[in-house]
Structures are given as structure tokens and as C-alpha cells.
Amino acid sequence: MSRRRVTIFVVFAAVIGIIGYLIASGFEDTTVAYYQKVDELKALGASADGKNYRVSGQVIAGSVARADDGLSMTFTIDELGNKMDVSYHGIIPDTFKEGAGVLLEGKYIDGRFEATNIMTKCASKYESEGQMQSKQTAS
Numbered sequence: 001m002s003r004r005r006v007t008i009f010v011v012f013a014a015v016i017g018i019i020g021y022l023i024a025s026g027f028e029d030t031t032v033a034y035y036q037k038v039d040e041l042k043a044l045g046a047s048a049d050g051k052n053y054r055v056s057g058q059v060i061a062g063s064v065a066r067a068d069d070g071l072s073m074t075f076t077i078d079e080l081g082n083k084m085d086v087s088y089h090g091i092i093p094d095t096f097k098e099g100a101g102v103l104l105e106g107k108y109i110d111g112r113f114e115a116t117n118i119m120t121k122c123a124s125k126y127e128s129e130g131q132m133q134s135k136q137t138a139s
Helices: 002-029 038-048 129-138
Strands: 052-059 072-079 082-089 101-109 112-120
Touching (some): 038 052, 038 072, 038 082, 038 101
Parallel strands (some): 082 112
Antiparallel strands (some): 052 072, 101 112
């Protein structure tokens, strides 16, 4: 009888350990992504590698290279003259285009931003009519 109790205890402890590990590893992937400017992120260097961040910028015209699979692409963003290469694999938003403002979530790895989420900025929707007319007359 004593041997059976030990076996049950060991199995129970293993199951609890596995559940604890799964919970802990799940929290690592969902940790908060802190917003950084491109120059700040680059200045962090190796200490930023593998951590979650948010970064924004304008997609540089001519920098977008899409893979044949239709899900992968690389591009470069510019934020106030600071440039960073970006790679992305996933569904590309319909509003993504060269010259558009983007907010990226992902990891900074070896000087390159590996985006897991792309959100495009649609500033024209939120501008007043006067701002839009002044842009049109400037064109």
C-alpha cells in the first residue's frame, strides 16, 4: 500500500510541475511590449535582444520586399531620420503600403526588428477638413 501512495504522489507532483511550467512559459510570450523610439532601441544594443517592444515609423518607399508565399516581407522604417530594418511573417494588413505610418509589435534581434503584429496609421481619417485642403493645395 505504501508503494502505491508514493507512485500516486510522484505522478501528481509531475502533473503539477508540468502545469506550472506551461503557465510560466505562456506568460513569457505575453509580457508587456514597451514603446521605444528607433534610436532608443538601437542604443540599447544587445540588452534589447529577444525582448518585446513596440516601435513606429514610416515605411520607406522602395524598401518593401515581399516573399512569394504572400505572408513574409522585409522593409525599412524611418523615424525622424533613424532607420531600422524589419522582417514580418503573417497576414499583411490591406492598408499597409510604402510611405505609410506603422506601429509594430515584436522582438528586437541582432539589430533587426522581427515584427509579430503590424498596425497601420490612417492619419487622414482624423484630420480636420482644413488640414486636408491645405495638403491638397500644397500638392
